[in-house]
Amino acid sequence: MTTPTKTLEALATRDYKWGFVSDIEADTLPPGLNEDVIRLISAKKAEPEFMLDWRLRAYRHWSKLERQAGEPKWANVTYPPIDYQKIVYYSAPKRQGEGPASLDEIDPKLLETFEKLGIPLGEQKRLAGVAVDAVFDSVSVATTFKEKLAELGIIFCSFSEAVQNHPDLVQKYLGSVVPYTDNFYAALNSAVFSDGSFCYIPRGVRCPMELSTYFRINAAGSGQFERTLIVAEEGSYVSYLEGCTAPMRDENQLHAAVVELVAQEGAQIKYSTVQNWYAGDAEGRGGIFNFVTKRGKCAGRGARISWTQVETGSAITWKYPSVILQADDSIGEFYSVALTANRQQADTGTKMLHIGKNTRSTIISKGISAGRGNNTYRGLVRILPRAANARNYTQCDSLLLGDRCGAHTFPYIEVGNASSIAEHEASTSKISDEQLFYCKQRGLSGDNAVSMIINGFCKEVFKNLPMEFAVEATKLLGVSLEGSIG
Amino acid sequence: MTSIGAGTDRYLAEFESLERGADRAPAWLAALRREAMARFAERGFPTTRDEDWRYTNLGPLAATPFRAAGAVASLNLSSETVDRAAIGPSAWPRLVFVDGRYAPEHSSRQRLPGGACLSSLAEAMTTDPELVQRHLARHAHWDADVFAALSTAFVQDGAFLHIPAETAITAPIELLLLTTVPGALAQPRILVVAGPHSRFTVVERYVGLTDDTCFVNAVTEMVVGPGASVDHYVLQEQGASTFHMATIHAALERDSAFSTCEATFGARLARTTLTVRFGGEGGRGSLAGLYVTSGRQHVDHHVTVDHAVPRCSSRQLYKGVLDGSARAVFNGRVIVRPDAQKTDASQTNKHLLLSDGVEVDSKPQLEIFADDVKCTHGAAEGQLAPEAIFYLRSRGLDDTAARRLLTLGFVREVVDRITVEPIRSYLDRTLEARLGTERGSKEMP
Numbered sequence: 060m061t062t063p064t065k066t067l068e069a070l071a072t073r074d075y076k077w078g079f080v081s082d083i084e085a086d087t088l089p090p091g092l093n094e095d096v097i098r099l100i101s102a103k104k105a106e107p108e109f110m111l112d113w114r115l116r117a118y119r120h121w122s123k124l125e126r127q128a129g130e131p132k133w134a135n136v137t138y139p140p141i142d143y144q145k146i147v148y149y150s151a152p153k154r155q156g157e158g159p160a161s162l163d164e165i166d167p168k169l170l171e172t173f174e175k176l177g178i179p180l181g182e183q184k185r186l187a188g189v190a191v192d193a194v195f196d197s198v199s200v201a202t203t204f205k206e207k208l209a210e211l212g213i214i215f216c217s218f219s220e221a222v223q224n225h226p227d228l229v230q231k232y233l234g235s236v237v238p239y240t241d242n243f244y245a246a247l248n249s250a251v252f253s254d255g256s257f258c259y260i261p262r263g264v265r266c267p268m269e270l271s272t273y274f275r276i277n278a279a280g281s282g283q284f285e286r287t288l289i290v291a292e293e294g295s296y297v298s299y300l301e302g303c304t305a306p307m308r309d310e311n312q313l314h315a316a317v318v319e320l321v322a323q324e325g326a327q328i329k330y331s332t333v334q335n336w337y338a339g340d341a342e343g344r345g346g347i348f349n350f351v352t353k354r355g356k357c358a359g360r361g362a363r364i365s366w367t368q369v370e371t372g373s374a375i376t377w378k379y380p381s382v383i384l385q386a387d388d389s390i391g392e393f394y395s396v397a398l399t400a401n402r403q404q405a406d407t408g409t410k411m412l413h414i415g416k417n418t419r420s421t422i423i424s425k426g427i428s429a430g431r432g433n434n435t436y437r438g439l440v441r442i443l444p445r446a447a448n449a450r451n452y453t454q455c456d457s458l459l460l461g462d463r464c465g466a467h468t469f470p471y472i473e474v475g476n477a478s479s480i481a482e483h484e485a486s487t488s489k490i491s492d493e494q495l496f497y498c499k500q501r502g503l504s505g506d507n508a509v510s511m512i513i514n515g516f517c518k519e520v521f522k523n524l525p526m527e528f529a530v531e532a533t534k535l536l537g538v539s540l541e542g543s544i545g
Numbered sequence: 546m547t548s549i550g551a552g553t554d555r556y557l558a559e560f561e562s563l564e565r566g567a568d569r570a571p572a573w574l575a576a577l578r579r580e581a582m583a584r585f586a587e588r589g590f591p592t593t594r595d596e597d598w599r600y601t602n603l604g605p606l607a608a609t610p611f612r613a614a615g616a617v618a619s620l621n622l623s624s625e626t627v628d629r630a631a632i633g634p635s636a637w638p639r640l641v642f643v644d645g646r647y648a649p650e651h652s653s654r655q656r657l658p659g660g661a662c663l664s665s666l667a668e669a670m671t672t673d674p675e676l677v678q679r680h681l682a683r684h685a686h687w688d689a690d691v692f693a694a695l696s697t698a699f700v701q702d703g704a705f706l707h708i709p710a711e712t713a714i715t716a717p718i719e720l721l722l723l724t725t726v727p728g729a730l731a732q733p734r735i736l737v738v739a740g741p742h743s744r745f746t747v748v749e750r751y752v753g754l755t756d757d758t759c760f761v762n763a764v765t766e767m768v769v770g771p772g773a774s775v776d777h778y779v780l781q782e783q784g785a786s787t788f789h790m791a792t793i794h795a796a797l798e799r800d801s802a803f804s805t806c807e808a809t810f811g812a813r814l815a816r817t818t819l820t821v822r823f824g825g826e827g828g829r830g831s832l833a834g835l836y837v838t839s840g841r842q843h844v845d846h847h848v849t850v851d852h853a854v855p856r857c858s859s860r861q862l863y864k865g866v867l868d869g870s871a872r873a874v875f876n877g878r879v880i881v882r883p884d885a886q887k888t889d890a891s892q893t894n895k896h897l898l899l900s901d902g903v904e905v906d907s908k909p910q911l912e913i914f915a916d917d918v919k920c921t922h923g924a925a926e927g928q929l930a931p932e933a934i935f936y937l938r939s940r941g942l943d944d945t946a947a948r949r950l951l952t953l954g955f956v957r958e959v960v961d962r963i964t965v966e967p968i969r970s971y972l973d974r975t976l977e978a979r980l981g982t983e984r985g986s987k988e989m990p
Contacts, residue, residue: 133596444901459916462886472907472924473600477867477898480927487913487920 078307078337081172081277085196087150090280092143094118097250100149104219104253107226117239117249130243134406135435135467136375138311138348146313147281148251151198169195176275176304190215192272194285197253204268214259215270218286221257228259232290236319236356236383244315244377245352248284252317255285260295260326269525271300274314276336276347282313289319291326293359298329300528304372305337309345311374316351324359324386329367331524333532336372341430343402346374353380357389357415365392367523369532370405379437381410384418384446391420394520398536399432399464408438408455408469413446413479424455425517427536428464435467442479449479457487458516510536552590552607557582559613560698571670573678574700581687581697588691600874600906601816601845606788611730611760613699620725620754627651630752631721632780633967638663639719640704645731645761647702651721659712662705666734669705676707681736684766685794690818692790696732696764703734706747710740710770717746717778717965724783727757735765739773739801746776746965753784753811765793769801771825776804778968782975783811785840791817797857799825806963808972809836809844810979816845823850823857823885830859835959837979838871845874850890852881855915858889864959865895866952866980870902875909877922883914892922897929897955929955952980 088096097118101111130141152169173193190204192215199217208215214225222229239249256272276283291297305312314336320328330353339346349372355364366380382391393409411420426434434457442449457466468485490512498508513536514521521529560582570578590607591598620643627641640663641651647665654663662673669677682700687693704720722733737747749765761783769775775795783789789812795803809815821830836844850859865873875894896905909922929951937947956976963969 444904457911457913459913459918462916463883464916465914466911467913468909468911468922470907470909470924472905472926474896474898474905474907474926475903477901477903477928479898481925482927483907483909483922483924485909485911485922487911487918489916489918 077304121246150278212261218255252286262292266297274303276305318353320355322362339374349373363390370397376405387415406435413449422453429460433465444475585694666703708743714745742772779807797828800827804831807834828857839869861892867903868899886917888918
């Protein structure tokens, strides 16, 4: 029944329908990175002094890191060295007019692009429940439902706008969770980030709709460096979604983003990602290097941050959405499905840092490897001596499809007191012939059987996704693995 | 790093004096030692920046000047002392080493059946040079492991056990390794070669007779031939200030079975680097360990199971009870190489934390490159369940007795696997004594 060749063929022909390029006139800086480039980016965005200072400090730190040790090498991934001087750090579609663009002023080609991606920016066309910030290469091109949200005091806008309109908030929270000294890519991002989303939920407000950002890389040779900052004040709630795609190209493009979440007392932030960057072809040519730093801080008592991610794209994923459980009784959650097919590599997981008392964390990670993909779960659970009665539960399961792929688990568990409990479970298996046989004798085709079993495998994670995303994620896995077994 | 590693100068000097000494080492061995010394000097003692030593700080070890055990006279031990330290009855074949040196006067080498050979390594180099050369330092990775390199650089004497094909030895063979001289470095070296379809049990028993600072660097290499079955025990009760570094490497051939069980009670810093490598199909490995620590003790287990070929199975079970400010490190690594189909591997690591000063760092890892495998691992760190204590108290036990019973029950899982009676009763006695007092007793929340 199962033949590895068939699996490989099926995965090689995996359809990436978001791989088109839009022909849009762009304002692009020449490739290369130095202080002048940073000053130029900052000037283009007319940033206040403190932003430029911060960028320059980050750049100096990054240059030091690059001279000394270069990029981090501990991850279980291999790739050719990246020449940071060959990357375009700023590329933006040309504005037609000055000032904040209303929808009418946006290049129709841009609207068309997002339409094609299934993200119509006209508010009347959208599902009523979701507000979108659309980021195209280096800049945010449109944000929907801004006014409606503003009525509740919610700020949802592009990062550039936030720097202009809410500099005090930006200055207060920027780098408070992920300082520019955090790691190599976070330093690079802090120096050159060009846009991203900002959202601020005031005290006691429950955000009435899902907020989302859609990232699109279009320009060749460019990297995307965006930054997202979400602040949820006391007792507020927000659910945030993130999606992304890029054209198919033979070169690798770098995406180094930073996401910072701050949850105050009793606040809850739910952050969901469906990552579908271009993954490269069957031979591993092209694809996005997705090197991302995501971290949330439960700053107030009883705060709750949950990360849900479905990682199906990117040539390489290097990503550890983490939670600092600083305040007592706070909760951190991480639900992940990572799929690697062809020659994709993923080194992903989470860090749960228990500082406050009675803090709780849950980690559910599902890895699926197919073709020649390599999937690594890397997670840290650290319970400090003062984090009395902390509780962690971790489960990470791997599913192997084909005999040329790899599944790896590297958990770090550090417990510093005797009143805490940490549990870790992991398993690795393949879809058994018995399971398939059972499904088939009930009348399902091989493909449907595999898809059903994989959906069952991922169910615990999918159920944490908002409805539209859950549908999309299920479809994505289905497309990715069509015909892999049976 | 090509610079001279930290803390290695003294050992270099010792090595030079060993080289100058009237040493009858054959050429191959001299060359091997020099290579290993160069490797050790190049690497130096690892620091916590080294991923394999992330949680274990060797600073105090590197900073202490130790003298090679030969340079200092060992204690004169009475036969009563030796008998008390030993696990088995005198009917068991026994080799005794004092500070790493073979002590024939205390050893009892009754004739083993079927041409089996139990001797000192130095002796074996003359009686069976070919076999020694074929296996000594060929298995433990001295090129990658600093402590194996240090041992190999100074390899002189040790224990050699060769059981030929189709031979079964019923009485366990005990290697009793005593540490007596303060400030000494003892480097026991053990080579065990199990011929095809042989079957026997070997016990490594470490006892410290001094509470002063000592450094024991033990390396054990075991070659388990096709169809052979070897049971291995390590029972460690070093003195309270001893650094105990143990490197154990088992190379398993086709259809062989290897079980190892380690009980750690002593030493201020005890590190075991255990590697089991399956080199032939159908191998079975069972790895178990229990450690009961208190005070400022630091116990570190690094276990690697390398499934290099198809159809092998491995089971790991490591359990620790920590009290005081003790620290436990567990790093279990299961590698399933490409094409090692039908591998069945499991790994369990559990710690019972009795006091708030303890720390546990656990890293159970799976690296899997084949699809038709069954691999699981689990780790848990926690305390006695209040429900269980409540149940026992409702049956009339007081809090202390309830906790004691549950703690003994926690380690029981490991003890119950042991089939050799004197070892079981030794463990029962020791565990009773160590867990019997009011350790870590706390009021119910």
